[in-house]
Amino acid sequence: MTTSNEVVQQAAAQEYKYGFITDIEAESTPPGLNEDIVRWISAKKEEPEWLLEWRLRALRHFLTLLEKEQLPAWANVSYPPINFQDIIYYSAPKSRPESLEEVDPEILETYRKLGISLDEQKLLAGVAVDAVFDSVSVATTFKTELAKQGIIFGSFSDAVREHPDLVRKYLGSVVPYTDNFYASLNAAVFTDGSFCYIPKGVRCPVDLTTYFRINAAGTGQFERTLIIADDDSYVSYLEGCSAPMRDENQLHAAVVELVTEENAEIKYSTIQNWYPGDANGKGGIYNFVTKRGRCEGRNSKISWTQVETGSAITWKYPSVILKGDNSIGEFYSVALTKGHQQADTGTKMVHIGKNTRSTIISKGISAEHAENTYRGQVKVMPNADNARNITRCDSLLIGDQCGAHTTPYVEVRNNSAKLEHEAYTSRVSEDQLFYCNQRGISLEDAQALVINGFCKEVFSKLPFEFAVEATRLLEVNLEGTVG
Amino acid sequence: MTTQNIPVSNLDQYIAAFEGLEQNGAAQDPAWLRQLRLDAFHRFTELGFPTARRGNEEWKYTDVGPLAKTAFQSPASTAVPVLDFQSVQPFTYGGATGNRIVFVNGAYSESLSSVARHPESLTLAPFSQALSLDGDLVQRHLGKNADYKEQAFVALNTAFLHDGALVHVPEGAVVEEPVLILHLSADGKDTVTHPRTLVVAAKDSKVTILESYGGLADGAYFANAVTEIILEPGAEVRHYRMQRQSEQAYHVATTSVTLSEGSSYTSVALDMGGKLTRNNLNALVAGEGASCVLNGAYLVTGRQHVDNQVIIDHASPHTTSRELYKGVLDGRSQAVFHGSIIVQRGAQKVDAKQEDRNLLLSDHCEADTRPAFWIYADDVKCAHGASSGKLDDDALFYLKSRGLDEQEARSLLTKGFVHDITATIAHESIRAHTEAAVSGWLEKL
Numbered sequence: 001m002t003t004s005n006e007v008v009q010q011a012a013a014q015e016y017k018y019g020f021i022t023d024i025e026a027e028s029t030p031p032g033l034n035e036d037i038v039r040w041i042s043a044k045k046e047e048p049e050w051l052l053e054w055r056l057r058a059l060r061h062f063l064t065l066l067e068k069e070q071l072p073a074w075a076n077v078s079y080p081p082i083n084f085q086d087i088i089y090y091s092a093p094k095s096r097p098e099s100l101e102e103v104d105p106e107i108l109e110t111y112r113k114l115g116i117s118l119d120e121q122k123l124l125a126g127v128a129v130d131a132v133f134d135s136v137s138v139a140t141t142f143k144t145e146l147a148k149q150g151i152i153f154g155s156f157s158d159a160v161r162e163h164p165d166l167v168r169k170y171l172g173s174v175v176p177y178t179d180n181f182y183a184s185l186n187a188a189v190f191t192d193g194s195f196c197y198i199p200k201g202v203r204c205p206v207d208l209t210t211y212f213r214i215n216a217a218g219t220g221q222f223e224r225t226l227i228i229a230d231d232d233s234y235v236s237y238l239e240g241c242s243a244p245m246r247d248e249n250q251l252h253a254a255v256v257e258l259v260t261e262e263n264a265e266i267k268y269s270t271i272q273n274w275y276p277g278d279a280n281g282k283g284g285i286y287n288f289v290t291k292r293g294r295c296e297g298r299n300s301k302i303s304w305t306q307v308e309t310g311s312a313i314t315w316k317y318p319s320v321i322l323k324g325d326n327s328i329g330e331f332y333s334v335a336l337t338k339g340h341q342q343a344d345t346g347t348k349m350v351h352i353g354k355n356t357r358s359t360i361i362s363k364g365i366s367a368e369h370a371e372n373t374y375r376g377q378v379k380v381m382p383n384a385d386n387a388r389n390i391t392r393c394d395s396l397l398i399g400d401q402c403g404a405h406t407t408p409y410v411e412v413r414n415n416s417a418k419l420e421h422e423a424y425t426s427r428v429s430e431d432q433l434f435y436c437n438q439r440g441i442s443l444e445d446a447q448a449l450v451i452n453g454f455c456k457e458v459f460s461k462l463p464f465e466f467a468v469e470a471t472r473l474l475e476v477n478l479e480g481t482v483g
Numbered sequence: 484m485t486t487q488n489i490p491v492s493n494l495d496q497y498i499a500a501f502e503g504l505e506q507n508g509a510a511q512d513p514a515w516l517r518q519l520r521l522d523a524f525h526r527f528t529e530l531g532f533p534t535a536r537r538g539n540e541e542w543k544y545t546d547v548g549p550l551a552k553t554a555f556q557s558p559a560s561t562a563v564p565v566l567d568f569q570s571v572q573p574f575t576y577g578g579a580t581g582n583r584i585v586f587v588n589g590a591y592s593e594s595l596s597s598v599a600r601h602p603e604s605l606t607l608a609p610f611s612q613a614l615s616l617d618g619d620l621v622q623r624h625l626g627k628n629a630d631y632k633e634q635a636f637v638a639l640n641t642a643f644l645h646d647g648a649l650v651h652v653p654e655g656a657v658v659e660e661p662v663l664i665l666h667l668s669a670d671g672k673d674t675v676t677h678p679r680t681l682v683v684a685a686k687d688s689k690v691t692i693l694e695s696y697g698g699l700a701d702g703a704y705f706a707n708a709v710t711e712i713i714l715e716p717g718a719e720v721r722h723y724r725m726q727r728q729s730e731q732a733y734h735v736a737t738t739s740v741t742l743s744e745g746s747s748y749t750s751v752a753l754d755m756g757g758k759l760t761r762n763n764l765n766a767l768v769a770g771e772g773a774s775c776v777l778n779g780a781y782l783v784t785g786r787q788h789v790d791n792q793v794i795i796d797h798a799s800p801h802t803t804s805r806e807l808y809k810g811v812l813d814g815r816s817q818a819v820f821h822g823s824i825i826v827q828r829g830a831q832k833v834d835a836k837q838e839d840r841n842l843l844l845s846d847h848c849e850a851d852t853r854p855a856f857w858i859y860a861d862d863v864k865c866a867h868g869a870s871s872g873k874l875d876d877d878a879l880f881y882l883k884s885r886g887l888d889e890q891e892a893r894s895l896l897t898k899g900f901v902h903d904i905t906a907t908i909a910h911e912s913i914r915a916h917t918e919a920a921v922s923g924w925l926e927k928l
Binding site: 070074382395399400401402405407408410412414415416422423 | 537829843844845846847851855856859860863866868871
């Protein structure tokens with residue numbers, strides 16, 4: 001006999017199709033956070049002394065914050081206190097492959113199910129993939145192809161071994177370990193992630209992709225990504241993620257740092273689809289991420305595009321520090337929350353250089369019992385002559401039990417700066433639905449159509465394959481919310 | 484989230500002042516008022532001043548540390564200066580009305596006031612009279628709208644609540660002549676006053692309130708005002724405010740407005756004075772069909788700091804709000820605007836618009852804007868906008884090509900910028916007087 005509870009569970013299971021668990025042998029640390037764990041992780045990764053020292057400084061800072069209870073409390077999200085001693089900070093498949101052929105078939109199967117091919121055939125699609133499984137990178141495709149052009153792309157651990165000077169120069173230069181609570185935690189215990197360096201004058205011929213997968217129970221994922229685009233270079237970087245469905249909440253506290261030198265451009269796209277928890281709000285990933293880019297050189301550009309559909313809680317503000325004169329920062333975001341999801345997301349644009357420009361387009365969709373907050377800051381420093389910002393942050397509400405909030409901060413300290421901010425909140429209008437209905441389009445399709453139109457400005461910024469995926473993801477997620 | 488405030492550093496002084504109040508005649512106040520004061524004072528000692536810099540969102544851009552550290556004295560009741568109407572006239576909207584109540588250093592000035600007691604049309608009275616003659620009415624509303632339990636400055640005001648102004652417009656009455664409430668600080672020094680005003684507009688009544696604050700002498704005095712306005716069903720209140728304190732003064736004003744069904748409230752505020760000004764305007768839109776318009780202009784220069792916090796809480800369906808604030812900043816001034824529109828669960832068909840625009844005349848000023856939404860109902864239309872910039876070069880060039888000099892052109896464009904606010908004053912002579920005040924300010928730049 002199926003109880004109504006089971007029916008609910010089945011329904012939830014249908015909606016999140018990446019919730020399977022891969023059964024592989026893993027090597028893990030015991031739960032807990034202390035110097036020994038940090039030393040163990042560092043030793044495991046054969047890290048140089050300076051990096052261990054850096055981690056330990058971060059750990060001490062984190063423990064001080066924890067002791068003083070200086071947890072970030074300003075976000076419009078609520079969750080029970082996290083016991084940081086209960087988390088497993090390192091879990092990795094036992095065998096570390098030397099080449100793609102040696103990757104555990106179970107893991108390859110996992111990525112096949114997720115639709116991420118690690119086969120070199122993917123060359124046709126023009127995407128290079130770095131796959132991160134729990135705490136370590138398991139495979140990177142096309143490494144050698146890219147190396148011919150001088151592009152370094154691979155796991156963070158490899159980069160620490162092979163390019164320590166580059167890592168040392170840039171690590172923590174955009175997000176220092178003292179930046180915020182979760183960035184401190186990440187700096188102490190980060191395990192792997194992607195590292196990417198585009199040399200001077202090189203336009204990266206393929207999109208670089210990292211796919212993050214949380215598999216083991218009780219673990220947190222703390223990856224660190226560092227992308228450096230040297231003078232006159234360009235790279236488009238994509239990031240995807242998923243996790244099994246578990247009743248417990250798992251912590252994901254990543255740090256992403258981007259640096260662009262003169263005339264360089266980084267385009268960073270994310271589809272965030274961590275497990276959001278079941279229909280009753282049980283389980284799901286706490287996605288507490290610090291992402292920040294610094295336009296170091298003149299005329300450089302950093303563009304963030306994100307589609308946030310997963311996670312029980314999202315706490316994420318991809319930001320740009322516009323330091324170089326004439327530099328450009330962009331933020332395009334769609335954040336969809338439903339069920340009992342909570343999202344507090346937005347961006348921060350800090351104008352330091354002259355003639356710097358930024359654009360913010362944010363679309364929040366809130367359905368069922370979800371809470372969706374846009375929180376953004378635009379800051380114009382006294383020397384940022386002729387800075388320019390345009391912000392649009394719109395929200396759509398579906399159902400009368402959800403919440404949609406907008407809380408922008410605009411700080412101007414230069415009178416030649418020109419800033420415009422606009423926002424509106426509404427629901428899908430009855431007129432639009434009626435128009436579609438009378439053209440023979442069903443209510444559900446009409447709603448999807450209107451919502452896709454609402455998000456179009458952002459989707460159009462995504463690389464083609466991602467845009468298709470994003471559109472589909474939105475439709476799947478909104479199934480059954482009409483009415 | 485709770486913010487940690489530092490304890491009141493000169494608490495002894497406040498305790499002494501609180502005890503001194505009772506010795507200065509306040510002991511004769513009714514028991515309920517004495518209890519209210521006691522509760523509020525107790526709450527104030529718990530809350531302290533909102534000086535915490537960490538996680539203190541409500542006071543993120545405004546540091547009241549200097550205010551909290553200053554040992555303000557209560558003005559001596561014996562030292563109320565004798566003033567003639569001529570000297571206060573600049574603060575009276577040009578002497579626009581005969582309904583007038585004036586407080587000097589917190590004390591009711593009988594000679595400058597011209598109060599009214601017409602049971603069928605208007606009661607304008609100081610609390611000293613109203614507590615005995617209109618006791619039930621005052622008790623029913625006083626302290627019920629402005630929240631002393633959460634807001635430190637309201638708690639402080641309520642703790643020292645002794646005199647103040649009552650405006651009562653009975654059911655159906657239409658008061659043609661505006662009602663002026665004037666609070667003056669006359670002797671500069673480090674004195675503190677707690678101006679208090681209660682306006683009750685009964686069912687289907689109509690009234691225009693002029694609220695004016697000013698300083699007759701330079702000095703770092705502190706005015707901590709609280710105004711409560713209650714609109715019963717169908718009532719219509721127009722509320723025009725002008726703040727011209729000394730440029731060394733601290734001015735903190737909290738206005739709490741409660742709107743019932745079908746009522747309508749319009750507020751136009753002009754802030755020009757004060758070294759540090761903080762206005763809290765809270766409108767609780769608590770009845771279907773109610774609407775409010777909240778407009779304001781702030782003109783600051785030198786090292787002035789002005790902070791407008793406007794919260795519109797739509798607690799009922801079918802309610803509307805319109806909000807437009809504009810700032811002109813010169814010198815090294817700083818202006819803060821934080822507007823929140825809350826739409827509560829079930830408050831469908833709310834239509835709300837909010838806008839803040841800043842004009843930065845100098846290279847060294849700072850404008851911080853936070854237009855925020857907190858929305859819990861889906862069938863709503865809410866929009867907000869914010870912008871910031873300097874005078875348009877093309878517009879300046881156009882005017883100069885028509886023969887205006889730089890100064891005239893800038894002044895004209897700035898006046899035009901503020902005009903959007905002053906033009907919403909319905910009463911002609913009050914509008915003219917407000918515009919003249921803006922022009923006067925511009926001329927001094």
